[in-house]
Amino acid sequence: MGKTRSLICRGLIPLLAWVIPCHFIMAHGHGDPADERAIWEWSPEEIKKEVTRVRAGRDLTPESWPDDGRVAVSLSFDVDTEPVWMGFQEQSSPSYMSRGEYGARAGMPRVMALLKKHDIPATFFIPAMSMELHPQIIPMIKKNPRNEFGFHSYVHENPMRLLPSQERSVYLKAMKIFEKHVGKKPVGFRSAAWDLTESTIEIVKEMGFLYESSMMADDRPYALISKGVDTGLIELPVEWILDDWPLFQISWPSSHVALRNAEDVYSIWKDEFDGAYDEGTIYILTMHPQVIGHRYRIAMLDRLITYMKSKPGVWFATHEEIARHVKAASEK
Numbered sequence: 165m166g167k168t169r170s171l172i173c174r175g176l177i178p179l180l181a182w183v184i185p186c187h188f189i190m191a192h193g194h195g196d197p198a199d200e201r202a203i204w205e206w207s208p209e210e211i212k213k214e215v216t217r218v219r220a221g222r223d224l225t226p227e228s229w230p231d232d233g234r235v236a237v238s239l240s241f242d243v244d245t246e247p248v249w250m251g252f253q254e255q256s257s258p259s260y261m262s263r264g265e266y267g268a269r270a271g272m273p274r275v276m277a278l279l280k281k282h283d284i285p286a287t288f289f290i291p292a293m294s295m296e297l298h299p300q301i302i303p304m305i306k307k308n309p310r311n312e313f314g315f316h317s318y319v320h321e322n323p324m325r326l327l328p329s330q331e332r333s334v335y336l337k338a339m340k341i342f343e344k345h346v347g348k349k350p351v352g353f354r355s356a357a358w359d360l361t362e363s364t365i366e367i368v369k370e371m372g373f374l375y376e377s378s379m380m381a382d383d384r385p386y387a388l389i390s391k392g393v394d395t396g397l398i399e400l401p402v403e404w405i406l407d408d409w410p411l412f413q414i415s416w417p418s419s420h421v422a423l424r425n426a427e428d429v430y431s432i433w434k435d436e437f438d439g440a441y442d443e444g445t446i447y448i449l450t451m452h453p454q455v456i457g458h459r460y461r462i463a464m465l466d467r468l469i470t471y472m473k474s475k476p477g478v479w480f481a482t483h484e485e486i487a488r489h490v491k492a493a494s495e496k
């Protein structure tokens with residue numbers, strides 16, 4: 165499995181590697197690349213050990229949210245621009261990269277205008293190279309001092325393809341660029357693959373992050389456990405159904421843009437919000453300015469925010485504000 169996996173992930177089957185994220189192919193992988201045994205040949209102990217490498221710990225939903233909130237809503241925008249095509253999708257031709265350019269050039273102004281209209285903050289996870297390529301987005305985001313900048317790789321490289329030493333050094337390189345543009349360190353980490361290598365948690369801990377936002381074990385915030393030990397990191401989980409990329413961008417099995425009706429996405433996202441509201445937990449959306457920033461999609465997001473604001477007790481916050489509140493409440 166190890167050899168096949170690495171061949172696919174190294175692009176010898178480029179179409180498959182494009183359509184299927186490498187972390188999907190690696191879902192049955194395991195820690196020892198030299199171990200070529202099929203999964204059914206493993207012992208129960210070996211399978212349990214593999215499963216428990218990263219797990220969800222305590223539910224960290226607090227008793228209450230600030231501002232008499234019944235639910236915490238946080239919008240995140242991953243400003244991936246060209247790097248997501250170059251680094252993750254391995255498509256560096258002009259047309260693919262122009263989609264990324266669209267995110268900075270057309271998408272971001274629409275996103276910022278919508279947030280301003282509703283007077284709500286957001287969290288922006290930005291690869292370091294997006295900052296270098298489009299430095300004008302930084303002052304746009306800083307206009308609202310509540311907005312948060314989160315860490316999101318160097319050039320949207322796939323960490324599942326990096327050795328531990330490479331992953332560490334590329335994140336340190338990215339951090340220098342991040343600090344140069346933002347003026348301070350981030351507290352939030354989001355993996356470019358929405359997945360963690362054997363080393364990611366250790367590196368993220370070393371770098372001093374407060375929270376992680378790439379896992380999917382719950383709809384509620386939770387303590388992130390690694391190899392049976394509480395890492396001290398707060399997990400703010402994500403979900404593919406709450407992400408504009410698979411809903412609008414990828415059309416299986418073609419690599420072209422999905423022509424999804426915005427009403428379908430509105431229906432999913434509204435019902436998910438209603439559930440989060442009833443449960444009193446969190447509602448986190450992941451969006452990309454190059455995807456959500458198209459006109460009919462921004463109009464849908466406008467309607468969704470308007471709907472959420474029509475309910476009493478909706479606390480719009482950044483991921484950092486939620487993580488800090490959750491952490492303080494869990495220590496009481």
Ligand SMILES: [Zn+2]
Pocket residue numbers: 242244248316320356
């Ligand atoms: Zn991304």
